[in-house]
Amino acid sequence: MEQRLRREAKALLEQGKVDYIVGFEPGSLKFTTTPLITKDKSDVDRLVINPFIVNNLANFLTELKGQVGVVAKGCDSRSIVSLIQDNKVAREDMVILGIPCPGIIDLSKVEKLTGKDRDELDDIIWGGDKVVITADGKRSEFSITEVLFDNCLGCELPTPQEYDILLGEPTLPVAGRSASQAKIDRLKEMTPQQRWEFWENELSRCIRCYACRNVCPACFCQRCFVEESEPQWLMPVPRWQDNLTFQVIRNIHVAGRCTDCGECERACPVNIPLRSLTREMYDIVSEIFHFKAGMDKEAAPLMTHYEQEEAEDFIR
Ligand code: SF4
Numbered sequence: 001m002e003q004r005l006r007r008e009a010k011a012l013l014e015q016g017k018v019d020y021i022v023g024f025e026p027g028s029l030k031f032t033t034t035p036l037i038t039k040d041k042s043d044v045d046r047l048v049i050n051p052f053i054v055n056n057l058a059n060f061l062t063e064l065k066g067q068v069g070v071v072a073k074g075c076d077s078r079s080i081v082s083l084i085q086d087n088k089v090a091r092e093d094m095v096i097l098g099i100p101c102p103g104i105i106d107l108s109k110v111e112k113l114t115g116k117d118r119d120e121l122d123d124i125i126w127g128g129d130k131v132v133i134t135a136d137g138k139r140s141e142f143s144i145t146e147v148l149f150d151n152c153l154g155c156e157l158p159t160p161q162e163y164d165i166l167l168g169e170p171t172l173p174v175a176g177r178s179a180s181q182a183k184i185d186r187l188k189e190m191t192p193q194q195r196w197e198f199w200e201n202e203l204s205r206c207i208r209c210y211a212c213r214n215v216c217p218a219c220f221c222q223r224c225f226v227e228e229s230e231p232q233w234l235m236p237v238p239r240w241q242d243n244l245t246f247q248v249i250r251n252i253h254v255a256g257r258c259t260d261c262g263e264c265e266r267a268c269p270v271n272i273p274l275r276s277l278t279r280e281m282y283d284i285v286s287e288i289f290h291f292k293a294g295m296d297k298e299a300a301p302l303m304t305h306y307e308q309e310e311a312e313d314f315i316r
């Protein structure tokens with residue numbers, strides 16, 4: 001897949017079909033990648049596809065002017081479609097290089113399983129439904145359901161729905177739905193008081209860095225409500241009550257746009273389980289409105305219309 005990606009990307013640049021290629025290159029740390037945005041065809045040999053291509057590259061599209069060739073996993077392609085629905089990008093301005101995606105490895109799960117820091121690991125090799133991890137010359141084998149990100153375990157559409165070039169054979173979702181829901185289910189089993197205390201405790205650690213907002217392709221307002229001073233919705237200091245307000249409003253803003261790409265939770269430097277909010281909202285939107293983000297570029301965005309038969313009597 002990687003070789004094909006490089007060939008296709010080079011051809012797109014050489015033929016003038018795109019001005020930029022947006023993909024992944026190796027990161028400076030072990031087992032990491034970093035986004036590569038380039039106009040230079042000699043850079044395409046640095047493009048990689050591996051189990052560490054975490055970022056949702058749809059996030060860069062609203063900033064780039066011109067024709068863009070963008071690498072997209074299943075969830076990323078849905079974010080792109082969602083941006084098209086919101087008129088933030090135009091389908092004709094991009095070539096989507098689709099990756100059938102078997103899932104992304106969560107290094108924090110690997111660290112917990114092995115008891116080693118990621119820098120101490122020698123190798124991580126994925127084969128079939130197992131991952132073999134080597135540290136200090138010792139090999140340990142784990143099921144992929146133990147090491148993938150929670151959102152990848154619950155991924156419904158790992159093969160991009162919207163693409164121009166599909167770089168491999170379509171792949172099926174991993175059978176990991178119950179593992180993916182474990183944290184959310186634990187919260188649902190709590191009493192409202194326990195849940196309140198859980199979020200008070202979690203959100204007390206928020207430093208309001210806004211990484212969760214900044215990595216999210218669905219968070220694209222030019223001026224976010226958190227930066228408004230008239231009215232001032234939130235105090236700039238990270239009090240837990242304001243942190244809670246931030247997350248509640250952000251979740252409502254991305255309802256119907258969130259594709260469960262998992263980027264907000266991954267980017268949080270203090271490990272707040274943000275997916276427990278976003279995935280729950282995703283499921284609520286699906287259940288009440290029969291709407292999943294980024295499935296149909298011709299469909300109207302969720303929040304721009306309502307039907308007479310919808311349940312909210314107060315709207316009528
Ligand atoms: S959510 Fe699905 S498409 Fe996205 S990275 Fe995980 S497995 Fe791949």
Ligand code: SF4
Nearest residue numbers: 206207209210212268
């Ligand atoms: S990424 Fe985490 S710490 Fe930063 S604002 Fe979001 S929740 Fe708070």
Ligand code: SF4
Nearest residue numbers: 216258259261262264
């Ligand atoms: S809210 Fe989180 S999971 Fe949803 S699209 Fe944004 S970054 Fe991805």
